[in-house]
Amino acid sequence: MPHIDPASLKDLPTRIKYxxxxxxxxxxxxxxxxxxxxxxxxxxxLDAVYAKVFSFDITAAAFIPRHTGYEGATPAxxxxxxxxxPQIKFHRxxxxxxxVKLLSSDYEKDASWEYLNKVGLMHTGVAGFAHRCSQYFISSVGVCTDWIRLPYRAKKPGLRVEYVHIGMLLGYIQDILINAILTHPALDIEAKTASVRALNKVRI
Structure with a gap:
């Protein structure tokens, strides 16, 4: 049985290996x-996610305050x-x-896990992470895929989203993706099984 030192899990590469x-x-x-x-x-x-979060006042309210990195008009x-x-387009x-990152990252590189870790941390009130691109790597869908590189939030109020909302949203996104996989006419059962299992592993 391998020994895992709880203190060692503060180190991201060690935590990811575990x-x-x-x-x-x-x-x-x-x-x-x-x-x-x-x-x-x-x-x-994207459209399904925003239709869902706008259907409940408690989740819609999170999109009213100015988002970090956005400088335009905010909803009243x-x-x-x-x-x-404009602010919703920014968030989209x-x-x-x-x-795109989730589906295209090289998961053998520490940078891929650092990105996912920072996305999680920036929603816990921890400062020091950007909510915009340091460099713009434009993907095939025309979006920036190199977010969170600058220490942009260091002097900003903490961004905190309760996990109950994040967990529900991730579950909703996962359901959409799993349905798309299972109903895809060009995938055989082996490909569907592999895709669903892989997606489930990076959802946590």
Whole structure:
């Protein structure tokens, strides 16, 4: 039985190795994710996600305050929220970049896990992470996929989103993607199984 020192899990590479070993996230899982068609899956998710978060006042309210890195007009209230609002377009760009990263990252590189870790940390009130690009790497869906590189939030109020909302949203996104995989006419049962299992492993 391998020994895991709890204190060692404060180190990200050590924590990721433990996570990968435990859930058995393999290079084959990463290759399966990388083989996914990021552009159509991203487009499929985005409209559904914002329609869902705008359907509850408690989740819609999170999109009223000015988001870090956004300098345009902000909604005066939930009644002004729409997919066409500039701040929502700004946030959609970030989410699109996240989904593209999730499906296209090289999971053998520490930088890929550092990105996912920072996305999580920036929603816990921890300062020191940007909410915009330091360099613009434009993907096939026209979004920035190199977010969170600058110490931009260091002097900003902490961004805190309760996990109950994040967990529900991630579960909703996962459901959309799994349905897209299971109903895809060009995938056989082996490919569908591999895709669902790989996606489930990076959802946590």
């Amino acid at each position: 996570l990968r070993d435990f859930i058995e996230f393999t290079p084959a899982d990463a290759a399966t994710l990388n083989a996914a068609a990021a552009a159509p899956l991203t487009s499929l998710v 209230g939930v009644e002004e929220l729409s997919l066409d609002h 760009n970030f989410l699109a970049g996240y989904i």
